[in-house]
Amino acid sequence: MKFVQIIDYKTERPEGMNELMDKWVEQTKGKRTATHSLIGKDRTDASHYVEIVEFPSHEEAVKNSQLPETDRIFREMTELCDGMPSFIDLDVVRDEQLNTATARRFFHEIAVGGNLNAIDEVFAADYRDHDVIKEEETVVGSDALRSDVTSWRAAFDFTINLESQIAEGDDVVTRWTWTGTHKGAFMGIQPTGTVCTMTGVTTFRFHDGKIQEGWWHYDLMRLMRQLGAL
Known part of the structure; x- marks a missing residue:
């Protein structure tokens, strides 16, 4: 079953967050299990962002979170955020293109x-x-x-x-x-x-x-x- 993680955060430094994402993508080549990442910005609050990351399964998501590169990037990410990001874990029950x-x-x-x-x-x-x-x-x-x-x-x-x-x-x-x-x-x-x-x-x-x-x-x-x- 596909698995999706939603990361909800606020930051005044979106450029830094983009640089972190590029850095993570580069450093996890051949190791990451995430298959799709999408980031949206709140139209009513320019500092509010939501990232949606897709995995083949919850087990693959756990493997991804255990990568040292993921842990390191997450620590750098929290330093750029206004407060601690929140996480929502979802099993995908319907996926309609x-x-x-x-x-x-x-x-x-x-x-x-x-x-x-x-x-x-x-x-x-x-x-x-x-x-x-x-x-x-x-x-x-x-x-x-x-x-x-x-x-x-x-x-x-x-x-x-x-x-x-x-x-x-x-x-x-x-x-x-x-x-x-x-x-x-x-x-x-x-x-x-x-x-x-x-x-x-x-x-x-x-x-x-x-x-x-x-x-x-x-x-x-x-x-x-x-x-x-x-």
Whole structure:
């Protein structure tokens, strides 16, 4: 179970705290067990800060706290704080990346499920698409995506298995495996009935809760070989 520690503190010397954090990151390379750190500043009190540190588990957090570098940095940290920092230990009982869920809607509900009406809910009207299969470097508009999905669904009966997803900032990266049966014309190739597979990676960039831009990289050469085109 993931574990989160919340550190609540006040300081008039945030630059010093940032230097301490950089120092700790450098000194604990290859040893620290913390996976994610986020620091927020109170909008109503400029001296009030909250740091959220994520660990794979409580046991890993204990290992991290036992590092001599962590102990040393903590002592230096308290010297910069106005009073003693407070700590809240939390077991994570729900972790929902909302953008990853939206990205999954495209693969499961739209591409495989065929619900083209959902495109307007998931994609911005001025969505920008970058696809290795297209002559144009950038295609603008969600209607272009609607046309792409229609074409692929007409050429293949397919499923998509999502192997992994990584979210950072506004971007969601999805690694997937596509399996399809060739039932209709595709890039000038008449139906062969061949069952094909290919792998790919899609990066979606979000804005205001919708997908604003997408980059597609997939093994088209492998697909064409399976269809007998190469």
